[in-house]
Amino acid sequence: MSNPKYQSPKGVHDILPDDHLYFSFIKKVVRHHCRRAGFRRISTPMFENVEVFKRSIGESSDIVEKEMFLFESKSGKKFALKPEGTAGVVRAYLEHGMSNLPKPVELYYIEPHFRYNRPQKGRYRQFHQFGFEVLGESDPAIDAQVIYISHRINQDLGIADRLTLQLNTIGSQEDRKQFREDLINYYTGKERSLCEDCKRRLHENPMRLLDCKEEDCQILASMSPKLESVLSEESKKHFELLKEYLDELGVKYELNSMLVRGLDYYTHTVFEFWSKHEGSQNATGGGGRYDGLVKLMGGQDTPAIGYAAGIERTILYMKEAGIRPPNKDKVDIFVAQLGLVAKKKSLPLINKLRDHGIITVGAVGKSSMSGQMGLADKLNAKYSLILGQIEVQEGTIILRNMERGSQETVPFDGIVDKMVELLGEKKLSSKNLWEE
Ligand code: HAM
Numbered sequence: 065m066s067n068p069k070y071q072s073p074k075g076v077h078d079i080l081p082d083d084h085l086y087f088s089f090i091k092k093v094v095r096h097h098c099r100r101a102g103f104r105r106i107s108t109p110m111f112e113n114v115e116v117f118k119r120s121i122g123e124s125s126d127i128v129e130k131e132m133f134l135f136e137s138k139s140g141k142k143f144a145l146k147p148e149g150t151a152g153v154v155r156a157y158l159e160h161g162m163s164n165l166p167k168p169v170e171l172y173y174i175e176p177h178f179r180y181n182r183p184q185k186g187r188y189r190q191f192h193q194f195g196f197e198v199l200g201e202s203d204p205a206i207d208a209q210v211i212y213i214s215h216r217i218n219q220d221l222g223i224a225d226r227l228t229l230q231l232n233t234i235g236s237q238e239d240r241k242q243f244r245e246d247l248i249n250y251y252t253g254k255e256r257s258l259c260e261d262c263k264r265r266l267h268e269n270p271m272r273l274l275d276c277k278e279e280d281c282q283i284l285a286s287m288s289p290k291l292e293s294v295l296s297e298e299s300k301k302h303f304e305l306l307k308e309y310l311d312e313l314g315v316k317y318e319l320n321s322m323l324v325r326g327l328d329y330y331t332h333t334v335f336e337f338w339s340k341h342e343g344s345q346n347a348t349g350g351g352g353r354y355d356g357l358v359k360l361m362g363g364q365d366t367p368a369i370g371y372a373a374g375i376e377r378t379i380l381y382m383k384e385a386g387i388r389p390p391n392k393d394k395v396d397i398f399v400a401q402l403g404l405v406a407k408k409k410s411l412p413l414i415n416k417l418r419d420h421g422i423i424t425v426g427a428v429g430k431s432s433m434s435g436q437m438g439l440a441d442k443l444n445a446k447y448s449l450i451l452g453q454i455e456v457q458e459g460t461i462i463l464r465n466m467e468r469g470s471q472e473t474v475p476f477d478g479i480v481d482k483m484v485e486l487l488g489e490k491k492l493s494s495k496n497l498w499e500e
Contacts, residue, residue: 075181075189077376081393086379087192089389091174093220094194097213098172103196106171108152110178111135114142120151120357122328124268131179133189145178149195150329150354150370151361157199158363167200174375186346186377195351195372199358202367204302207333207353208309214349214371215315218337221378222387227337227348229316232323233303234271235295236331237356244270246289257284271324290321302332329354333369339381348381349373396487398440398448398466399426402433406451409476413449416480421493440466447486449479 072078079087098105114134121127133145146152153171156162162169174194181187196213198206211229218224234240247270255263259278266273274285295303310317317335325334334352351371358366382389397417401410410427417424425443426436433452440448450462450471461479464471474482 073189075183075187077188077190083379085389085391085393086382087375088392090194090221090375090378093217094172094174097217097220098170098196101170101209101213103170103172106153106156106173107175108146108149108156108173110176111143111145112152112155114144116151116155116361117144117147120154120327120329120361121148122269124265124272125328126326127179131181133178133180146175147177147179148327149173149175149177149193149372150197150327150357153197153370154199154357154361154363154368158358158361163200163358163363163366168206169199170196171199172196186342186374186380188376191377192375193372194375195370197368197370199368200366201369202355204306204333205309207302207306207369208313208315210351210369210371211310211317211335212313212315214337214351214373217373218348221382222385223348223378223381226340226381226385228318228340230320230323230336230338231307231310231317232320232334233291233295233299233306233332234324234330234334234352235291235299239291239294239296239299240271242294243289243291246294247271247273250288251284254284257281269328272326274322275324275326285322292321299332306333325350325352329357329360331355335371337373341384346377346380348377392491394423395425395443395445396422396447397424397426397483398436398443398445399424400433400436400440400448400450401427402452403456405456406453409456410449410451413451413479417483418492419494420480420484421491421496422483422487423492447483449483451476 114132117132118128127147132147135143137143153173157169172195174192176190176192178190180189183189196210198210215224215229218227248266251258251266251270251273255266257280258266258273259276259281262273262276262278262281273281274288276282276285323334323336330352332353332355336347336350338347349372351369353367353369355367358364358368399410399414401407407427414424414427437448445466448464448466450464455461455473455476459476460473461476462471463474463479
């Protein structure tokens with residue numbers, strides 16, 4: 065329908081079956097890489113007390129300032145739909161005593177998120193992220209492992225060549241106290257050249273001025289003091305080791321001293337994957353260390369690092385790269401029948417084929433044989449099984465190879481085994497439900 069009465073809200077999309085092929089494939093790749101690295105899956109609720117996000121992401125971040133979907137309960141409690149995953153994971157980590165688990169605690173998620181921003185290509189109001197968080201380890205080797213897994217996922221999705229890894233360190237909170245002063249001093253007197261957002265942020269969160277996308281702000285940022293000059297020896301060492309580990313792992317990166325990320329919880333390592341064609345506007349994913357967050361949320365001092373990628377953006381880049389995930393939904397067999405007796409015999413036949421994991425459809429409706437065969441063609445079925453009154457009487461069934469256009473009459477008994485032989489035992493077989 066071109067102009068339906070009801071449409072989905074602005075910036076919010078249906079995921080249609082063709083896109084679910086991408087979603088399923090991405091989930092499979094993510095699960096595969098996370099599980100083999102010892103991660104376990106977590107889901108946090110779609111909404112949280114608004115304080116969870118304010119406290120963690122930061123009051124002066126774009127997300128908290130203007131991008132949260134807020135609502136109130138009848139008793140006046142304030143909630144927000146989750147705009148990102150890390151805050152909820154840290155809240156759950158503390159609420160469920162996960163700090164008592166062997167460290168590091170490694171969790172991954174594949175979830176919808178919500179941000180009230182201006183929709184455009186690659187930016188939506190409901191979008192999905194896959195992400196992972198590692199809590200309880202400060203060794204830069206874990207930073208390298210998290211980055212390596214992100215990179216390997218991009219490789220297996222076929223988009224790694226289209227992306228660059230941007231890498232920076234923003235030091236510890238202690239390092240940044242001095243840097244904050246340096247930045248405020250540098251920008252004072254230059255306010256007129258700043259955009260409205262940057263003017264406002266100068267005293268709240270001056271580091272955010274470094275990754276503003278406005279041209280004039282970028283020119284000023286390029287001449288601003290550099291964080292390197294205030295980094296402690298410990299922070300430098302962490303970053304040096306990380307780079308050595310990435311070199312060892314063969315992961316290429318571009319050092320980018322302007323990369324600060326838009327969420328306040330980061331410390332030390334920050335990174336993003338940028339499209340070579342679209343630059344920073346449409347990063348597929350980003351992450352970094354957040355050593356102070358668990359404590360800020362009421363827990364013990366717990367170093368941590370994580371990463372999240374946008375699934376819709378990943379799909380966009382896969383499509384641009386001409387990648388089509390495997391289609392596992394192709395119909396194997398169409399069962400056509402004529403007459404009530406044939407239909408009755410077809411129903412258990414269909415179920416037996418399905419139990420072997422063979423994708424089988426048909427045996428419904430009242431259309432003519434040619435109508436049914438037309439449908440089998442449209443569905444691209446590999447085979448058709450045709451059962452008319454004569455076949456029922458003779459105890460046979462017609463097996464038609466749809467690709468070749470050839471057909472033969474075969475005994476009805478044994479047709480299931482024959483089809484399993486022709487198509488092979490499939491993954492969807494009921495036998496596989498309990499197997500890994
Ligand atoms: P983020 O950079 O805000 O980081 O989001 C990660 C990714 O989510 C982005 O690179 C982008 O692909 C996708 N994304 C964000 N907003 C939208 C949107 N409106 N529409 C479509 N895709 C979007 C975080 O969320 C951090 N929690 C990542 C992290 C995990 N850091 C540590 N652990």
